[in-house]
Amino acid sequence: MEGEPTAELIRAQLRRLRLNADLSQEEFGKLVHFSGSQVSAIELGQRPLDRFFLKRADEVLGTGALLTSLLKLAERDGQPSWFRPWLEAERQAQQMRCYQPTLVPGLLQTENYARAVIRTDDMICDDELERRLSVRMDRQSILSSPDRPKYVAVIEETVLRRADEGFRGLMTDQLAHLIECAERPHIHVHIVPTEVTMHVGLVGPFALARGSDGGWVGHLENQLGGVVVDNDEDVAILLSRWESVRSEALSRRQSIELMKEVMTS
Template identity: 75%
Template sequence: MEGEPTAELIRAQLRRLRLKAELSQEEFGKLVHFSGSQVSAVELGQRPLDRFFLKRADEVLGTGGLLMSLLKLAERDGQPNWFRPWLEAERDAQQLWCYHPTLIPGLLQTENYARTVIRADDMLSDDAVEKRVAVRLDRQAVLNRAQPPKLVAVIEETALRRADEGFRGLMAQQVAHLIECVGCPHVSVHVIPADVSTHVGLAGPFSLARGSDGGWIAYLENQLGGTTIDKDQDVATLIARWESVRSEALPQRQSTLLMKEVMTSWT
């Protein structure tokens, strides 16, 4: 991300705002709890952009959150090319349908759950993990906008119950978050009970987004990344499979009761 134009813009804005405030690098460093040499390294691109640093810089310089907003854009710019079309579709969607056979969909993940899932890839550095967590949480902002999309998520009961002793507290937090989410009129979560042994969705996760023009776009995840689908025939196939998956799931009220029962069973 550090070579992206948006990241360069952040560094330029940081320096401009610091000079406008008539602060030396040493003076500014004391205010944001960094050394003057660290401030210099950030401005020169010799040190990665740090979320804590930029958050403190926004507070000290009174930017109204400008630097953190630019950081979110830089993190989006740093996403692989295959993911960017789906990010655009997700942000512009009026309806979102998500199904995952083994995990909670990303738009409904808590920060701790997201970090644990992402960290399961042992090829990622700690810094890469945190950047991916930040992007995933940033995506969830679509659900909090003035006119949010209608999100319908279908999950498996087995995904809810994946909780050994070390994972149980995290999962309790995650399931509680799901129950809180369904309290919003634009979010529905439906659970496929464990006694449904097989259905078409088990072939893999997928999501669908309907834009303001009424057209649908789909997204398929895989081990190497994902693919955005926009061919009418392929999208129609996935819509049909969604309807099949959705028909296997419990209604909202029963799904919520099942989620509560799962939490009760842990205590």
Template identity: 80%
Template sequence: MESEPTTDLIRAQLRRLRLKAELSQEEFGKLVHFSGSQVSAVELGQRPLDRFFLKRADEVLATGGLLTSLLKLAERAGQPSWFLPWLDAMRQAQQLRCYHPSLVHGLLQTENYARAVIRTDPMISDDEVEKRVSARMDRQSILFDPDPPLYVAVIEEAALRRADEGFRGLMVEQITHLIESAQRPRIHVHLVPTTIALHTGLAGPFSLARCRDGGWIGSQETQLGGDVVDKDEDLATLLATWESVRSEALSRQQSIDLMKEVMTSWS
């Protein structure tokens, strides 16, 4: 799970440095091209950390790069620095939208499925595999908080059928977990049936988090890791892509029925 002490430390240092510079949130906001309310939301943990914001804050407060350096502490906790803003966004999100064209999304993976997926990378040691599996399982706790986000996942039916006989038991376990998760009130799982041959989402996996202030932040996975998406025009593209992908998927109940049908084929 993301290092909350690290993100809390960044927020505390930001506020301390701003007050030391004798700047109000409104005054500071003008200098970093944010509103005073947005600065307040960042300091209070109501808005996820933003790389551009921290870079501007370092320049305005003449910190010598302190805040962006603290961001890199995530690497020491086993998380790449680019991932920390997204982890922070997930922790703060009121709504999460996630799509993957070939796998079950990480927040819905069973431990055995996650281990099998991570082990496909031949460059990762067994110890590192177990660390990543543990971190992935820990992140799922956000779905079971007292006030969890509304989590909407779109999954390709083909992803549930794509495995050989050696993974029969693993897939039965994974689909069972999906069905149980999809029946929780704050988790919606929608399948894109195999009858939909092509759609815009097949270009790659992405996720979107709606923050408490109503803004969005996105994440895209790549072969080299991933990118956090925070520019308005890029977010608009991802939101439009999401609407297109979601429109191709089945309803919640139809998806549960199809998952049961797929599980029967595996069992």
């Protein structure tokens, strides 16, 4: 996996902790519900690190979640270089703004919705899908942390109504989660109704994060990944476009009522 130095540290710590507990690979495997050969393959780096395995290992070895915490670091280190500055901006943000014309924003996605979105890329294997999914779910923790930022999202109504027969149950759960998020005091979700046919935001999704120093950083998504925007002039343009997009959306309460209507229709 990417972030290999951290992955090597996890494997070394796993082996050290197991030996300190005076457990053979077979004995340890029985406790974590894996075979001894699987434990060996994980320790030797012949098998990818598994979140469930490490969670069980933490419980059995009484590590205080050391191994799963290290896995989160490895996953963060394994992110593409262009994305790491934005992850850091998210973690330090006091305010966040996001506009999405085609999808529910990542920080508000359910696990099943996120998996379906990631799975649309048929070039990634199952292990990579699960790695990306765990990173996305972990990112959401900033919205429930003690120093959580104020988060404002603007979404197109068409995003809520994109549900064929096979996707409807998943989308119903996603809408329920979105409503629950929108009713938290620090999260605002605003919907741009379908009757607003053209506006500047339709050019593409973007996000903004304001740090403790008062400065803003932007993030633009594209088919190849994304780019972090920290140039003052470009950030000013994004802030101006945010105001334009936000002005087209319904109020917070109207948006929640619309989401409830879509969910039950």
